Amino acid sequence: MAEHILAKLDPKILGERLKSARRDLGLTQEVVADRLGFVRTTVVAIEKGERRVTADELLAFAKCYGRNLSELVRHSGFSEALTPQFRAALPNSQLETPLPEEQLLRVCHDLEARAEDYLELEELCQAPMPRDYPKQYPLEDSRVGPEQFAEDVAQEERNRLGLGDAPISDLRAVFEEAVGLRVFFFQMLPSVAGIFGYNDRLGGCIGVNISHPWYRGNWSLAHEYAHFLTTRFYADVDIMQRGRWGKLRAERFADAFAANFLMPRSGVNRRLSEVEMSRKERITIADLVTLADYFGVSVQAMCLRLENLKRVQSGSWDRLRACLRIESGPAAVDFGGGQGGEACASPQRAAMAEPTPANAKRRAEGPLSILRQALKPGDFKPDKARQALGLLRSAKRHAEWPVRYLLLAKAAYEKGELSENQLAKKLRADIVSAREIMDELDSLVISEEGEDFSIIPVDLASPVSAA
């Protein structure tokens, strides 16, 4: 048996995994050799796959790297196929302030590990991800600037996906279900907005920073989708930092695509016309905040889009922020091209017009109370403005896992294809949290028979038809 099991392990794959585990800890081969009482050449030979490990050596490596043996030896484990792409994509040379490369790579590894787990669940459940990938739109083939090209591509993609020019209520579901991408939200360095990687086996994989607000997550998703459309075989790591990075053609395309895909010209214009016709007033700050929520983007992104569409004066966003920094109370901001003083009252009126109990209370407190909540002296707080207007989507968070991923995990676990520990690892959770997540998937369905309604507990992962 001894030779049999160790002979089953491909020394090259195992060597690569050991090397990667060592690098993740920032250890040199010499330090590892020293800690384990090996000579350095042994570590070198094992990592190169030139020498097979013994059982004792393998256990010692796992202990030294804090890794589970199962991670190192399983065939379907992490292969790091995307790592070279991610290494090439790390944008440090483009940034004014470089970020720690090891931490950036860890984010990339995390995305790849999640995608590998997803693929493994699909294999266990024999449920491959249906893909409906669009053709590639090579940037170098376009004869127009990246911004114009982005608008054309965004329109084509919206048409292909049957989205028309309406706001997209669940962008993630569109990319997961209609396109077949693997989308994960997870913790990243604060300045990393999102990452993208692709290979034929895993398909398109997008990771978005889960700590960013909901609307920023939408933007990052659309941005990464743009990379999938144009430069599929090149990974992307999107850093929120100014510098040369933002001037690259591919990045300009990706941002312009996000703006056009999330806020299509015709959809925005129609919505604005409706707002203007209903009140015969110029666009107010409250309108801007409401529109941003309607299209699922940040107030800044909405304002810049309106500038781009020439529906507000160029520089409105900069003025909005600058004006509000000067004064000691609610400020006047001109969003319609008129005098600054006039617009001051408009957002209050619009916001106060919302028939919520909270607004009724605020109305009683005085006309400036809503804006005082949103506009603290010295800064504009879009989130507070959203709250003041009762726009609750801003409080939403994207879920870490795709629903399909959770259902596959549950099905695999209940079939006995995953142990409870393996399930917990797939969910990056402890065992009890994993049980909680599985319990939540035993949801309730309301049955309706004439005038009678009854609640039926169901296992959402179970098939509807009998086998």
Add this chain to the structure above:
Amino acid sequence: MPAIVIQDACVLINLLASGRFEDIINGCGLSFAISQAVAREAMVLHYAETNEREKIDLQPLIGKGLLAVLAAESEAEKLRFIELTMNLDDGEAESVAIAEARHFALATDDRKARNLIQREGLNIELWSTCALLQHWQGRSSVADNEMIIILTHILQRARYRPKAGHPHFAWWTSLMSG
């Protein structure tokens, strides 16, 4: 010398959630152990009452001799451990490897581990959380109302209950509805 039962992490968490771990361990007439890989796992209990999470510290239990920690020692055990990690997680794999080699019993609720033992025809006596609790209740004459409190704790703190089709489903439900 009482029989030795190796607990995997799932059973260990459930028994710890009961709030009567020491009584159960002492009252079963068995010796209990865990594998080194299980001892290394980060385990947490959730207190629904206060919404708090408590990291489980095994050291006091090991120190009191309630649990022994065993590692794969011989070359054969180590190789079997490695082989089993191709299917199972480390904690389960080491537990099975030790139980198989040393003819110990194994306490696990894990369907995958149980299926593997059955499929490979391994000669390992199997226990489960419910089987241990029922054994302890019978041996130590624990009253039903006391058991209800224990099962409620397990349900609330470890989110465990046997599902329909489990051999102890009827035992659990009849106690809880009684």
